[in-house]
Structure formats: C-alpha cells, structure tokens
Amino acid sequence: MKNVLRCSLLIAAFAPLAIQAQTAAPAPSSKSAAAPAKIFGSTVFDWEKLVAKPNNVGFRREVVDLPTPTLEKFESHVTTLNPGVFSHPPHHHSQEEFIILKEGTIEVNINGRHQRAGAGSVFFFASNDEHNMQNVGSTPATYLVFNLTTAATHTAPPEGAAKAALPGKLSSSVFDWEKLKVTPTKNGARREVVNSPTVTCVSFEGHVTTLNPGEIPHPAHHHPDEELVVVKEGLMEATINGVSQRGGPGSIFFYASNDEHGMKNVGSTTATYYVFRIVTEKTPPAPKQ
DSSP, X not given: OHXXXXXXXXXXXXXXXXXXXXXXXXXXXXXXXXXXXXXOOSEEXXXXXXXXXXXXXXXXXXXXXXXXSSOSEEEEEEEEEOTTOBSSSSBOOSSEEEEEEEXXXXXXXXXXXXXXXXXXXXXXXXXXXXXXXXXXXXXXXXXXXXXXXXXXXXXXXXXXXXXXXXTTOOOOEEEOGGGSOEEEETTEEEEEEEEEOOSSOSXXXXXXXXXXXXXXXXXXXXXXXXXXXXXXXXXXXXXETTEEEEEOTTOEEEEOTTOOEEEEEOSSSOEEEEEEEEEOTTSOOOOOO
16 A cells, blocks of 8 residues: 555656656657758859769769759769760650760761761750760760750650650751851851750750950840850850859850859950750740830
C-alpha cells in the first residue's frame, strides 16, 4: 500500500513537467516549406575558368544546370571528342538542343541523315528527333552544348519534330559556318543564322556579329528575351547591370530577362561572337513604347 501511494505521489509531481515539455517542443508540421529553386541570373562564364575533366570520349566542362526567369531548365556543358569517337549512341529527348562547334570537324546524324561541318558551325536538334555526332577529323573536336526546357517541352510530340511536321516550327538543322552569308555593317559584319519559332520556344533567333576593335554593337539596353552570347574569337567585355567582365574565345555571356547589358570589343583585333535570343511562354511582354 505504501509503494502504491509513493508511485501516485511521484506521478503527480512530474505530470506538470511532462506537460511543459510537450508544450515547449511541438511536433513538426507535416507541410514543411520546400526551399524555392535557385534561379540562374545574368552571368559571364570565362572559358579559362571552365574545368576540363577527362571521360571515356575525351573531356567535359560543366557550365550550368539551373532554371532561368523564363526557362524551366537551362543546361550547358562543353564536350571535347577524341578523333573517331562518337558523342553517344543515337538518342532523342524532349528538350531542344543547340550546339556551337568551337574547333574540329564533326559529322552530325539527324534521324539517319548525315552531314559534315567544321569549326564555327551551329547544330539544332528539335524536340525528340534522333541524333548523335562523331569526330571525323584528325584532331580533337570541341563544342558547346545548350539544352532548353520550357513549359511546352512537356507536351512535345513523342514521335519527334520531323515526323510531327508542325507547320512553321524550326526543324533539326545544320548551319554550316562556310555557308553563312557575311553582310558588312558600320562597325564590322553580321551573319544571320536562324529566326523561327520551335516546337518548345515561341521564338529562337540567332546571328553572328563581328566587331572592329574598340566598337560596341549598341548602347547598354535590356529586353524581355533571354540572350546567350558565345565568343568565337577576340576579346569581349560584357557589362551587366553596371558590372564589367571580359571573356575570350569560348566564353559565354548569359543575359537574363530584362537585365541591362552592353558589350564592347576591348581587344586589338576584330572580335566575333554568336548571339541567340530565346522567347518562351514565360517571357514577359515587351513594354509599350
């Protein structure tokens, strides 16, 4: 009887402490807030700072793999293929992809059709078209890869863009550098590459600009389109929201939607660079003038 009474007194004494402990440490909520995905903003990727890592085909340099203000995912890397080597077996994917050949000679396979092209050429692979590449030269071939995922990527025709034959959409293409027409401008020259809607982008426009030393292509400005610049030759300076950074051949400048940017040839020779402007369903409308 005394033991029972002692236990009862102990329970009564410690019960308030137990209640306080439960009150001080509430159970975690079942709806924990997920951290928002990091958005990739305007950036300069200096070629000299990209790390080349060996793999079974040659080398690979990672650039970025993140969403942007208007792209669900923007993935970029640089591949170097040893002579005679394939990039990978023929494959396809829903995201659209474009490639800039920095150096070497590549044979491109698109849906079983093969075409060779040299340094400076641009390759575009439309959604779900089968493709791969082979280095058919005697030296390593290096190319920059850009994969674009948009909201429309998820509804792309599974049979591939070529078979779907959607009217007005850019088909998988090879833009041979040697066949790009050169048009003189007041500060250098310009080569048109492409200007078309694609299966997953509202607009995909590309051209190549050559600037004389000390020249700028235009005053600093901004626009809703996201813009990608790749330096082919020379030394360019990019100024993004008032901050300047330089980059030589292979360097990549990315201008996010509506960020102010300007460029200048700060070298002693002509500078040539690719420009690609991308519009998606998420691109805000241009302000009314």
